[in-house]
Structures are given as structure tokens and as C-alpha cells.
Amino acid sequence: MQNPLGVSGSDWLIKASPRMARPDDRACPRHRRIAMRPLLAPEPAVPFRPYPWEEFGFGPFFAALDLVEHDGWSLEQVQEELRRTHGPFRGRGAPVHPAHLAWTSQVLERYVTARTAEQGAAAEAGLPPTRPVRQSWTWRTRRTDTPDMRGVRQYEHTVWGRAYASSDETVRDLWLPSLRRAKPVRPEAELAAVAQVMARGEATTPWRRARDLPPASPTGEGRLPELVRVFDFGCADGSAESLLSEGPGEVRQLFAEHAVPALRAAAGDDRRQPGESCVDCKAIAGCADLKRTPRLWGGRPTVPERRRRSVSVWDMRLHARCPAQYHLERHLHLDDLSGENQGARRGRAVDAWLDDRHGDRSGDSCRDREAPAVADVRDATGLDEPLARGAATMLAEHRLLCPLSGLGRNEQVLVQHRVTAYVPELDVVVLATPDLVYTHRGRWIWRETKTSAYPLPEGRSLLRSFPQLALGILLFHAGAIGDEPRRSWVELEHLRDEPGESRLERIDPARAETVEAARDVIAELAQPLLDDTTYEPRTGRHCYGCRARTWCKPGTAYVADGPRPPEVATERPSAQRGEELVLD
Structure with a gap:
């Protein structure tokens, strides 16, 4: 079998770990196939x-x-x-x-x-x-002289x-x-x-x-x-x-x-699916499905150069809050099993409810359905009565703002769709998972839905408050989504737990001043993350909700010395998308 573009070497040996048998819908099949052939190497090296x-x-x-x-x-x-x-x-x-x-x-x-x-x-x-x-x-x-149907000996x-x-x-x-x-x-x-x-x-x-070949046969x-x-x-x-x-x-x-x-x-699947797998893929240089977005935000390469990494808005915001928490939670995945605050639980429940409704296009739209009763929300989500009441209000508010109401059956609707781009001069894979991406009469629209007990901040840029919007604008502008960025929109659906207080904001990614503002927001967040080599703790209110605080001396001391706030607005990645935020 001919090697895919971007790799060179021999493919007569397959090395299979049990992880390769594990189902993973988000993994790239071609990456797995190449990873199972250890004698293949990236080209160029x-x-x-x-x-x-x-x-x-x-x-x-x-x-x-x-x-x-x-x-x-x-x-x-x-x-x-x-x-x-x-x-x-x-x-x-x-x-x-x-x-x-x-x-x-x-x-x-x-x-x-x-x-x-x-x-x-x-x-x-x-x-x-x-x-x-x-x-x-x-x-x-045992190694054979004649390869099998996959070319493996x-x-x-x-x-x-x-x-x-x-x-x-x-x-x-x-x-x-x-x-x-x-x-x-x-x-x-x-x-x-x-x-x-x-x-x-x-x-x-x-x-x-690869230069150290395994033994030719078992010793027995x-x-x-x-x-x-x-x-x-x-x-x-x-x-x-x-x-x-x-x-x-x-x-x-x-x-x-x-x-x-x-x-x-x-071992035989050669389909391509850009995503987190791109970080470790040997064939990234030859992958035609991975969108190249040079100078996406105008970042500069690190000195010394680092291994290829992924970066997302969740990464950027978490690092800006505390570099140590970013390293411990995002890279090492340390977890003390501490629970989420109430706002995060409610936001996650609303997200899951909307994902389920938007993913099912066989029935009525959200506007055509009755608003869910508090008891239905409580039974489906496990939230207590006050949280379920707030979530039900948000879902009722969404009915008036749902983008799928009246949408034609031929339009595309992508729920939790992974958007992947590659910034070659930084050797960085950019990951984003908008709540909803859909088409409307040739226009691509990126919808972020956020839940909150508070109104949108007055006098503060939406792009700075919600950097996901800024990244969406840059990805549209770079052509990572759709074919015509001038016909695209980025939307924020801000759901409140008070009737009549929710809002829908639209941003035009084709305006030059909007693109420059988005670049400034992402550059200010991304460059410190890419340059950091120390991951020093930075204490603050976020220490109360940090899942790695148990092992962090400064964070533990901060919590011990100060009174706990009545409710900490903890930002946590959702269960379905590791890089996105649930805000409340």
C-alpha cells in the first residue's frame, strides 16, 4: 500500500496497543492507521x-x-x-x-x-x-517473507x-x-x-x-x-x-x-478527520483536509521552539487566569473530584438540552414546541428545584431566539461541530467547538449560547467578554469555515434566568475593524500561553474551584487565608467539548 503524503518509510510492521481498539469517534482514522506503523516517519523530518x-x-x-x-x-x-x-x-x-x-x-x-x-x-x-x-x-x-493483504509481515x-x-x-x-x-x-x-x-x-x-527493529520472532x-x-x-x-x-x-x-x-x-481505515489527533500526527504536512490558516492572529514563534501543540479559547482563558491550573488540569488532567458550582451545573444542563433538540431535525423546532415544565427539566437533568426553575426559564427564552425555527430542511445544522485549523508558522493546531454552526440561504452562521444569572456587561467588548466569538471571526476570515466569509455571521445567544432579559447579538466577521479587534483579543491571550515555560501559580477567586488546588501550595494557602465567596463563578470545560466554556 502506498504511503500517505507527509510520511516516508516502511509499513511492513504493525504495532498495536489496546488503545487502538478503543472506540473514539473524535480520533482521526488516518492518524491511527499511521501511528500503528512505527517504521513510518514524518516527511519532512x-x-x-x-x-x-x-x-x-x-x-x-x-x-x-x-x-x-x-x-x-x-x-x-x-x-x-x-x-x-x-x-x-x-x-x-x-x-x-x-x-x-x-x-x-x-x-x-x-x-x-x-x-x-x-x-x-x-x-x-x-x-x-x-x-x-x-x-x-x-x-x-513471527515475521514472514511474504506480506499479507495489508502489506504487513x-x-x-x-x-x-x-x-x-x-x-x-x-x-x-x-x-x-x-x-x-x-x-x-x-x-x-x-x-x-x-x-x-x-x-x-x-x-x-x-x-x-524506528531504526531499532524488533526481534524477528518470539523466543518462546x-x-x-x-x-x-x-x-x-x-x-x-x-x-x-x-x-x-x-x-x-x-x-x-x-x-x-x-x-x-x-x-x-x-489498521486499514484511511479516512481523515482533523482534530486533536493532528497534534501528534506524522502526516500533518500532507493532509489536505486540515485547513491552513497562516498568521491567524499574527502570533510569533516561541524561542526556543516547542513541540506542536493545540490551543483553544478554553486553554487561553484558563492560562490567563492561572498558568499552573492550565498545566495541571489541561495537560496533566489532575482532578480532586471537587464538584461544580450551581451555575455551571445549570449551564451544562441547558447546553445538553439544546444540543439534543438541535440535533433532532426530524421533529418540530424549538419555537414550535411547548416550553419545558420545571418538573420535566428537574427529572431530565437531576437539578434541584431552584436550578431547574432557572433552567426552564432559559429554555423558554431560547424558543424566541432559536435559529432553527423556519430553517429549510436542506440547510446544514452542525451541533458541537469541531472546527480545526493549523497555524504553520507557530506549529499550532487551533481547536474550536461552537455550540451550533448552520447555514441559511448560503450564509454560514456560528452560534454561541451562554447562560448567566447576570446581564451582559455594559461598556465591555463582546469579543473580550467571550473570546470564542473573536476566534470564530478569525476562523471565518481565514476561510476555515465555508467558502465566503463575507456572507457569514457570528452570533451570541445570551440566556438569562429572568423572563424577557435574554439577548441575541450578531457580529459581522467581514468588517475589517472587527477582524482587527478579534486579532487583538486572541493575540493577548494566546502569546503568553505559547511563550510560558514556568506555569507559575496565580492565586485568586478561581482557586476555590480549581480541581488541582489540593496539590498547589499557593492555592491552598489562598483559600485557607480568605473567606469563601458565596458563589464562585467557576468556568469548566463541558463534558462534550473539552475546550469550551460553561459560564454562569
Whole structure:
């Protein structure tokens, strides 16, 4: 099979991780297909550019566990080492943020406690103890001289996690960490792929570079297990869930039934879908579906150059509020399981209700339907009575502002549509997910819907209050949406919980002064984010709603020293779109 544009090299080897079997509607199929072929490389070649801080949340955690499980350190010794560390932990990789080190220390203790408890339960059940395995398992097929129908001569299946085995190799365990609570289930295809490698694989040293080819065939020296068990561990609360406990025969059947079809599809799917996958894609230089938007806001390249990144309005606003929170929540995804404030919960419920209605064009429009009763909203969303009442008022207000009322059936309506653009001189992928993008008589319209208990601020630019609008204007102007920016609109639907107080504002993205104002807004937010290499904490009211504050000393001190506001207007990304804001 001919290589896609933007990559060069050989494709006779497929390396499949269980993640490749996991369903993901937002992932780019071509990116997955290329990622499974490790001997393919970007063309032109991409130089190595280190991160200023550790970007892999589990990296220090696994390094700390190595000290406990393989090097004989006590838990207390490792925690003291974490407290003393400034920079890379144990000299590995990039420097680790202080809050990341604090998180690692806490999670390490939880993990040791959870695994000790599980081993006690296993002993009571008559199972032999399992001990740490330094080298995880890999299942390789024998390399052949004749390629198969995909042009492949060897397949390599891997697993990731913490590996354990009994002394006689009859039992193998794998622990998979989750950043929040332990997952009680994982996708069947993913779990089957994990179990098959555990049942058939051998302990191997992983290879990562294309010039270091894997062994030609399995050694066949190891004894295969009679029982494989998979556990999920929740870093946020120390919970543990048993996901699978099966023998090799059952595992083989699960693999054939669930994992094989999923992996075959991933290995052969060449469709393109720009999005978050573009950040790590080897073939970005040759992708015709990714919109190029040079000088989108006139940003300057960073010095030194950084690896390719994605940026969104949520990223920009979160970084402007607190660089440390941006790094800890957006990059590392640390989460202390703190709840949302009432306004954010109500806003999310309204968003979900409207997404459901706008996505169903088979029935009546919002204007033609009766406004939902408070009880209906309460039952559907789980909000309490006061919040449900406010949400019902907002939904009733929306009926008068709904853009789909009277819209022809031939018009396009895209709910939560991912808009992706690439700024080549910055090597930055821009992500945006407007609430609604639709057409009306040849005109493309971008609609943002915001809920609030307060009126729009007087005397303040809408573009500064809602930078999503500014980014929409720039993407229209650059041709990332539609073919004719002069016939486009950007709209703000501002829903209030008081009848008659909601507003609809329209902005013309074709006006030169509007485009310049939008550039100023995005440049002021984006450049500090792109230049930042320290991610220093910046304390303020937002500390009360920060999901990483537990491990941030300045944020913890700020909250301890000051009274809590009656209601903090916490901005959180919605469940459906990681980069957008729910404002209240």
C-alpha cells in the first residue's frame, strides 16, 4: 500500500496497543492507521523539541513505583525523595511541576494501599501472590517473507500499566491507572486486547525508535499463564475495580470476537478527520483536509521552539487566569473530584438540552414546541428545584431566539461541530467547538449560547467578554469555515434566568475593524500561553474551584487565608467539548 503524503518509510510492521481498539469517534482514522506503523516517519523530518515540564501525568508516578517495587525503597523514602525533588524526578525526562510531585506522592500511597488490600483478598481466595514484573509483556507474531493483504509481515501487540506475575507464572495481573475514580468497565475490544497480550505475551524490553527493529520472532522461553486478571485503579480516591479474570481459552475467544475486528478496522481505515489527533500526527504536512490558516492572529514563534501543540479559547482563558491550573488540569488532567458550582451545573444542563433538540431535525423546532415544565427539566437533568426553575426559564427564552425555527430542511445544522485549523508558522493546531454552526440561504452562521444569572456587561467588548466569538471571526476570515466569509455571521445567544432579559447579538466577521479587534483579543491571550515555560501559580477567586488546588501550595494557602465567596463563578470545560466554556 502506498504511503500517505507527509510520511516516508516502511509499513511492513504493525504495532498495536489496546488503545487502538478503543472506540473514539473524535480520533482521526488516518492518524491511527499511521501511528500503528512505527517504521513510518514524518516527511519532512521533525526535529526533537523537549517539553519544559513533564507532560505525562503518570510518568513520575511510575518512576516512583519502580523505586518501591523494583529497587527496594520504602514508601517513606520515595515520598521524601518526591518532596526534595526540584526538576526531573530521579533525573528522568523533563522537570516535574511541584504540584505534580505532590499529586504523585499522594497517589503512590493510595496505590500501595489498594494493591496490598487486593493481594490480601487474593490470598484468602487461594490465589498465589503476584510480584512486580519490570518488563511488561509483548505478543509478537513471527515475521514472514511474504506480506499479507495489508502489506504487513509482522504484528506486535503491547500493553501498558503495572505488571505482576506469580513466581510460577500461572497468574498474571495488570493494573491500569485512571486519573479519576476507578473505571468499573472498559470497552470490550480494548480489554480483550489487553488480556490477549497478557495471556500470550512475553516479557520484553520495549523499543521506541524506528531504526531499532524488533526481534524477528518470539523466543518462546517463557511459561504462559493459566489466569490473567486486570484491575483499574482510581488515582483520585484510591478505589480499585476488577475488570477481568479469565483463563487463556476465554481470553482467546474474547480477542477474536471483540479486539480483532476493532484492530483490523483501525489498521486499514484511511479516512481523515482533523482534530486533536493532528497534534501528534506524522502526516500533518500532507493532509489536505486540515485547513491552513497562516498568521491567524499574527502570533510569533516561541524561542526556543516547542513541540506542536493545540490551543483553544478554553486553554487561553484558563492560562490567563492561572498558568499552573492550565498545566495541571489541561495537560496533566489532575482532578480532586471537587464538584461544580450551581451555575455551571445549570449551564451544562441547558447546553445538553439544546444540543439534543438541535440535533433532532426530524421533529418540530424549538419555537414550535411547548416550553419545558420545571418538573420535566428537574427529572431530565437531576437539578434541584431552584436550578431547574432557572433552567426552564432559559429554555423558554431560547424558543424566541432559536435559529432553527423556519430553517429549510436542506440547510446544514452542525451541533458541537469541531472546527480545526493549523497555524504553520507557530506549529499550532487551533481547536474550536461552537455550540451550533448552520447555514441559511448560503450564509454560514456560528452560534454561541451562554447562560448567566447576570446581564451582559455594559461598556465591555463582546469579543473580550467571550473570546470564542473573536476566534470564530478569525476562523471565518481565514476561510476555515465555508467558502465566503463575507456572507457569514457570528452570533451570541445570551440566556438569562429572568423572563424577557435574554439577548441575541450578531457580529459581522467581514468588517475589517472587527477582524482587527478579534486579532487583538486572541493575540493577548494566546502569546503568553505559547511563550510560558514556568506555569507559575496565580492565586485568586478561581482557586476555590480549581480541581488541582489540593496539590498547589499557593492555592491552598489562598483559600485557607480568605473567606469563601458565596458563589464562585467557576468556568469548566463541558463534558462534550473539552475546550469550551460553561459560564454562569
